[in-house]
Amino acid sequence: MQDHHIASAFDRDLEGVQAQIMKMGGLVEEAIRLSAQSLETRDEELAEKVRADDKAIDGLEIIINEGAARIIALRAPTAIDLRLILTVIKISANLERIGDYAKNMAKRTSVLSQMPPVNDSAGGIRRMAQTVETMLKDALDAYIQRDAELAADIIARDEDVDQMYNALFREFLTFMMEDPRNITSCMHLHFIAKNVERMGDHVTSIAEQVVYLVTGEHPDEIRTKADTTSSMLKA
Amino acid sequence: MKDSALLEMDVTTKDIKIAARDVQVYYGDTHAIKDVSVDIEDKTVTALIGPSGCGKSTFLRCINRMNDTIDVCRVSGDIRIDGEDIYDRKVDPVQLRAKVGMVFQKPNPFPKSIYDNVAYGPRIHGLARNKAELDEIVERALKRGAIWNEVKDRLNAPGTGLSGGQQQRLCIARAVATEPEVLLMDEPCSALDPIATAQVEELIDELRRDYSVVIVTHSMQQAARVSQRTAFFHLGNLVEFGETDKIFTSPEDPRTESYITGRIG
Numbered sequence: 001m002q003d004h005h006i007a008s009a010f011d012r013d014l015e016g017v018q019a020q021i022m023k024m025g026g027l028v029e030e031a032i033r034l035s036a037q038s039l040e041t042r043d044e045e046l047a048e049k050v051r052a053d054d055k056a057i058d059g060l061e062i063i064i065n066e067g068a069a070r071i072i073a074l075r076a077p078t079a080i081d082l083r084l085i086l087t088v089i090k091i092s093a094n095l096e097r098i099g100d101y102a103k104n105m106a107k108r109t110s111v112l113s114q115m116p117p118v119n120d121s122a123g124g125i126r127r128m129a130q131t132v133e134t135m136l137k138d139a140l141d142a143y144i145q146r147d148a149e150l151a152a153d154i155i156a157r158d159e160d161v162d163q164m165y166n167a168l169f170r171e172f173l174t175f176m177m178e179d180p181r182n183i184t185s186c187m188h189l190h191f192i193a194k195n196v197e198r199m200g201d202h203v204t205s206i207a208e209q210v211v212y213l214v215t216g217e218h219p220d221e222i223r224t225k226a227d228t229t230s231s232m233l234k235a
Numbered sequence: 236m237k238d239s240a241l242l243e244m245d246v247t248t249k250d251i252k253i254a255a256r257d258v259q260v261y262y263g264d265t266h267a268i269k270d271v272s273v274d275i276e277d278k279t280v281t282a283l284i285g286p287s288g289c290g291k292s293t294f295l296r297c298i299n300r301m302n303d304t305i306d307v308c309r310v311s312g313d314i315r316i317d318g319e320d321i322y323d324r325k326v327d328p329v330q331l332r333a334k335v336g337m338v339f340q341k342p343n344p345f346p347k348s349i350y351d352n353v354a355y356g357p358r359i360h361g362l363a364r365n366k367a368e369l370d371e372i373v374e375r376a377l378k379r380g381a382i383w384n385e386v387k388d389r390l391n392a393p394g395t396g397l398s399g400g401q402q403q404r405l406c407i408a409r410a411v412a413t414e415p416e417v418l419l420m421d422e423p424c425s426a427l428d429p430i431a432t433a434q435v436e437e438l439i440d441e442l443r444r445d446y447s448v449v450i451v452t453h454s455m456q457q458a459a460r461v462s463q464r465t466a467f468f469h470l471g472n473l474v475e476f477g478e479t480d481k482i483f484t485s486p487e488d489p490r491t492e493s494y495i496t497g498r499i500g
Contacts (some may be wrong), residue, residue, distance in 0.1 A: 006497050010497065078455065
């Protein structure tokens with residue numbers, strides 16, 4: 001297929017909206033990294049910055065959706081162009097949610113910094129966040145390079161994140177049983193771990209959008225669910 | 236607005252009205268249609284799209300043997316309507332064209348009254364025994380052409396005095412007056428304004444209850460709006476043929492994708 005539209009303004013519009021997605025993706029990657037770092041280093045100032053920066057992410061989502069609506073109204077996109085616009089709208093929503101989770105992590109970090117630390121749980125969460133951040137970076141690369149194979153690989157990698165979450169879940173239960181004074185911190189830490197696990201799900205959804213964009217088909221629904229905590233009876 | 240239940244119905248298999256096999260068309264030395272095989276369904280709107288000179292109009296004109304009138308044109312292969320070979324020597328092209336109506340790009344009413352425009356076909360084919368029957372046929376055709384209410388009080392006025400959109404609907408009424416089974420439309424809206432276009436498109440949607448409609452259009456959005464099946468022609472080849480929804484969301488051939496997204500002309 002040819003790369004360029006006969007109407008070059010159409011190309012510029014599509015490139016513009018994709019550039020916004022990449023910019024938003026960059027901000028979200030940073031939000032994940034900094035929120036996990038602020039948690040590990042108990043850096044309240046950094047946590048405050050993450051919370052403040054979320055506004056820029058939310059603003060980009062609105063800009064992207066307006067751009068997409070404009071393209072639909074003015075250019076009546078079809079086929080690959082139509083799929084591109086549909087995925088742009090969904091991916092921006094996924095990114096916005098991930099940004100919210102990072103913001104929530106930062107909020108809980110501010111509370112946790114006032115309490116004594118619980119073991120090395122924050123390190124475990126940071127490693128998990130790092131995995132998700134790399135997945136997000138790869139998902140955005142797969143998006144811009146139209147790489148359905150890489151996207152499929154990312155979908156598979158979400159299982160690792162789920163398993164890391166399971167391990168943390170057990171750890172928190174153990175700490176809480178050992179000493180009830182840990183309960184408040186562990187509850188916050190658990191919500192944070194759950195936030196990161198949900199980030200992984202949104203990254204997976206982005207990767208699924210890439211598969212749809214490239215192939216025109218939705219990836220198989222049969223995805224292994226490795227998060228087993230919903231059926232867990234005891235640690 | 237079409238409701239989704241109706242759309243669901245559309246994708247189920249219907250009877251094949253027109254079956255074309257290995258159709259080749261030459262204009263002198265030019266190979267205009269290359270080996271086209273396609274099954275066109277009954278009670279369905281099939282859109283033929285493609286860049287200028289791709290052969291879509293030529294293929295449309297094969298279906299009612301309009302190409303017979305061009306000396307240098309040769310058609311080979313097999314086109315059957317309801318299983319009957321329309322290029323068989325026994326077939327009278329005039330009878331065939333009563334069964335396969337056609338509407339052209341520019342409205343071309345006869346320089347006669349509105350009534351006579353519609354009555355012309357039924358008269359030469361002897362479809363009415365008396366004036367009352369003919370009146371009935373004319374009224375029915377004008378109603379089916381969605382123009383009855385606008386012209387019923389001035390049936391004796393000249394057809395050429397109507398607006399462009401009205402003239403085109405008059406031509407559609409004229410085409411359906413002989414009770415055809417297939418309706419061919421060669422860019423029926425390209426000379427019309429957006430309102431008249433919408434009226435004709437609405438009419439096309441009505442007509443598919445009774446006919447197999449094949450429409451050639453340069454407007455991709457029109458093909459997307461009015462048809463259930465779309466065929467994409469390129470350089471005389473039938474590149475892709477399938478459900479309109481599929482063609483416009485995820486076509487299979489890269490040439491189709493390039494064309495409908497505006498990347499090749």
